[in-house]
Amino acid sequence: MIILDEKSYIKKIIEKEKPLRTQKEINLYAVLLFEKLLKGNTIVRNIEEYLEKTDEYVQAKHFYKVTRAITYAKKHGFRIVGEIFINEWEMEVIESFNYLSEKENEECRRILFMMLYLAKAFKYYTTRLKEENPFPIKDYLYLYASIEDILWLAEVRISFKKWKKYKHEMTKHGLITPTIYSKKTWIINYFYPDSQAILKVLNNNPITYYQEYKGAKIIECESCKKRLAKITSRKYCSDCAYQMKLNAKKEIKNHLTQTIKQEFQNME
Ligand SMILES: [Zn+2]
Numbered sequence: 071m072i073i074l075d076e077k078s079y080i081k082k083i084i085e086k087e088k089p090l091r092t093q094k095e096i097n098l099y100a101v102l103l104f105e106k107l108l109k110g111n112t113i114v115r116n117i118e119e120y121l122e123k124t125d126e127y128v129q130a131k132h133f134y135k136v137t138r139a140i141t142y143a144k145k146h147g148f149r150i151v152g153e154i155f156i157n158e159w160e161m162e163v164i165e166s167f168n169y170l171s172e173k174e175n176e177e178c179r180r181i182l183f184m185m186l187y188l189a190k191a192f193k194y195y196t197t198r199l200k201e202e203n204p205f206p207i208k209d210y211l212y213l214y215a216s217i218e219d220i221l222w223l224a225e226v227r228i229s230f231k232k233w234k235k236y237k238h239e240m241t242k243h244g245l246i247t248p249t250i251y252s253k254k255t256w257i258i259n260y261f262y263p264d265s266q267a268i269l270k271v272l273n274n275n276p277i278t279y280y281q282e283y284k285g286a287k288i289i290e291c292e293s294c295k296k297r298l299a300k301i302t303s304r305k306y307c308s309d310c311a312y313q314m315k316l317n318a319k320k321e322i323k324n325h326l327t328q329t330i331k332q333e334f335q336n337m338e
Pocket residue numbers: 291292293294295296306307308309310311
């Protein structure tokens with residue numbers, strides 16, 4: 071999972087007292103506590119108390135996780151992706167992707183846009199407190215992200231088979247280079263830092279900035295203010311829409327339980 075604003079993300083979880091489900095989330099909570107300049111022991115206690123409160127705390131299971139989180143927080147801060155600029159030549163390359171059907175081309179362009187955005191976001195907004203660039207060659211742009219995450223953020227819903235077809239085209243035309251390091255590492259070949267910036271992208275649903283560039287009207291989710299391209303008459307983002315559906319279901323269930331109870335009481 072890619073989190074573009076780690077601080078808001080973890081704060082929301084803590085405020086709502088939701089459980090910390092992954093190592094990443096425990097790490098981020100540790101960073102939040104470190105920012106408050108608490109001492110090591112206090113941080114451990116805080117995390118343990120939170121885990122106890124929100125989850126079934128198992129010391130054997132969590133001890134290692136908390137230790138890892140402390141080690142992480144000593145070296146890392148929050149990643150809060152700020153402005154990212156897409157340059158003229160970069161956009162030109164993205165827009166010139168024209169090797170498949172029109173619908174497929176459009177999907178590929180969105181994926182390419184998202185890959186470039188993410189690679190820049192990770193390059194310019196690092197979490198490491200000490201600057202350590204694993205790829206010192208300046209003109210290269212690397213992206214480390216799973217294709218599932220990239221597709222999710224690009225709002226492109228396709229099968230893996232389809233992605234393989236797209237990847238083949240992108241590689242063949244020299245846009246990306248898969249690497250031998252891992253399945254998640256890509257070299258982005260359409261990176262032109264010296265050309266003029268033409269699009270400023272913020273971290274609130276970045277793909278919408280591309281959609282806007284292509285002429286889409288942009289609205290905000292009425293619940294969480296996430297940016298959305300106005301495609302249908304939707305007012306909410308998919309996350310909020312899903313949450314509302316769940317709540318509505320719960321309400322109906324409560325209502326039914328209440329009615330049945332009432333009827334039983336009447337019978338007595
Ligand atoms: Zn929303």
